[in-house]
Amino acid sequence: MSTAHRAYIPTNAHSNQYVLVELKPSDEFYQTFKSPEACYDKLSRLFFRLAEDESLSNVHFIANDKLPVVRYHSEYYCFQTQKQMLFFYNPKYHEAQNAFIKPDYKARKIRLLFLATGSDIRANSAQFHRRVHRLIKHFKAELPDLPLELKVRDHQHLSYDLFARDKGHKETYAYKLRSLYARYEKRNCDLPQPRSELTYATVALPLSRRLKQNLKLHDHDYGAMYKRIETVFTDVCEKHGIAHRAFVANGKTPLVRNSQVDISEQNSELQKMSFDTTSDDAQQLSFYEDDNLVEAVNFIFVAGQHDCHERGYGRFMNRVHEALKDLTGDIKLRPEHDDLIVRFYQHISYIL
Template sequence: MSHSSLKSSRIRRSYGQQKVYIPANHRENQYMSISLELTPAIQQQLNCVDTTAKSSSTAIEANTLINTTQILNTITRTFREVCEEYRLRNSLLIAKDKAVIVRYGEEPYIIETETQIFVFYDPKKHCQYKTIAKEAHLPKRITFVLLATGDTIRQRAAQFHQQVIACISALAEQLSIATTHFTFIDRQHITYDLFDAEKGNKETITHSFRQIAERYQHQGFLVPHNSQSERYIVATIPIQQQMIAMMQRYHQNEHVKNHQVVSKGKIGEIKDDVTKLQQVMENVVYNALEQTNLAQVAIVGNGHIPRIYKANKTTEAVINNNNVTRIEQVKDIALPQLQTYWQYNQLEDVIYLVFYGNEQDAHKKRYAKFVTKVHTALKQIAEELSFDKATHLMTVRFYQNLSYQLK
């Protein structure tokens, strides 16, 4: 058997495995994001519209301030009360129309940009209750964020999920709002450095990356039939000088091929030096995509943070809004497709690779096969680009989301 055939055989066998080795020092996060759209009917229900107000502009402005303050105070006070009742000690009320991103942090703090709110915390030791709102401003929707705590996040995930449902159901009852107005998203992350062993940390554990619904069923909770799930992996790759030098040599040796790439945000001709490096990255990633039979990957190299959404159509859409690149996953892709989002004439310090998973990537309700493919692809990319595994982090974050509306 040839060396290439032997290598392919080993890859196929590894893909069939039901568990993956990941670093023992991996981090787990879970948080529930519940949104309530503040429709006129709901505002009326909360008695935040005074129909007796006079029609003068001064009276309207004053009344708007009173109503806005009233609705925010009512929701904030009631939410805090039910959180205390159900012993949910790490919660946020977001009264701004901004995306919420939760990350691990040794110290608890919140960073707010024009379009995003970053929440950093350590689930093992941090608890907080906080309201983020703009005075006299009523957003389109209120977002309640409840963060899991403790050192057994995954084992207690179903229990935490049910705890949050009970809390929000109590909130809805006290506010006299039907639970059907609340949309739930259960968000879970597993984060680790792919090359942690190269840094001397040899201890690992096995992980099967089971589907949320399957895990919850084993823990005694059946998810609603109307629920939707999604899963994807985001790898963070810092660009180093030796990688740039390798990409320059790669291009000079004319290894670059023209693949089918869906490019967004890249302007200019190939003669531009930065564009050449970007094309090399595209080729290296596409080669790994073909070798591992991964259907969809996106390169986000425009300085923005990728936000992934499930598309309802077979077309892909992107919205570049300040620091956010919104990517909607394309359905029913048979051939490898690479989407790219570059910054013109600039190679960013960090590039994100987004790997989409679909139902075909699940084997016996587990995603170990999908994760193994992504690991193989990333290791191939790192090898071709001379990534310094011993000193630099290649952060891999596996996302699982479960969403539905309460009945």
């Protein structure tokens, strides 16, 4: 089991950051406007004006009750499904300003989405958060004089191919992967109390034809295949001391939450799973259907409070890497040919 406090991650890793702000408008709130459309128009104009003042160049006003999901991509795309808004972008180049509104509809949540832009996203994350925080305070001051809470969620991602070295990319950078609060504190970015932090890693493993052959899939017995993968996943997690984990093979997008705030639930597209990160006890969640063949299975590794050493998660991610290498060796992935994208997530949230 790894005891090193720094994780060596390929230098071609991609970094993303976004802040999502949620307002739950009441009927009384909507009644201060002529109509929901008038509400959205006034608030979106205010939002975009304040964003210009703070030089925030990739912002979105969302009033359709769809959950934003953000990913790195070399080209900019925005797709909508029934439950989600999928944003793909490269922070180095892409800027946007959009309002997504459902006509004749009272949104349960009005969301403000801020995507970080520029270079050195992690190094500049505290400065970006400060600018967003300042905007939110000005935005809230312009809202109707009613009891209102704005929920602020700061999301940061680091994504990379676990097998980058096997494909010829030898350069790595040693990350301590400090907690968001520790990084912000060092840069004099004070966050309100109470606040909640969540750190985890995910991997989506495509079920290719070759992999299904390796797993000896016969007669459409998908349940046996999932059980085989789940067993290997459980074994490698226990071997490397990863207590909080999940296996998702039901075709839904996994969402990780803190059990002190949210409960595990699902809808047609999303699988929410909640973990008690204050407990050292093993927590494993599994979601799959014996008669449903999905395109990819997801592995989730959640850090507990005990996994933060010297205020960083480098040791935790080293254990995740070792577990994944054992797992992929067991199912005979080819590192020089197959991609295995690891996404390291850090979230912090508070009420303003």
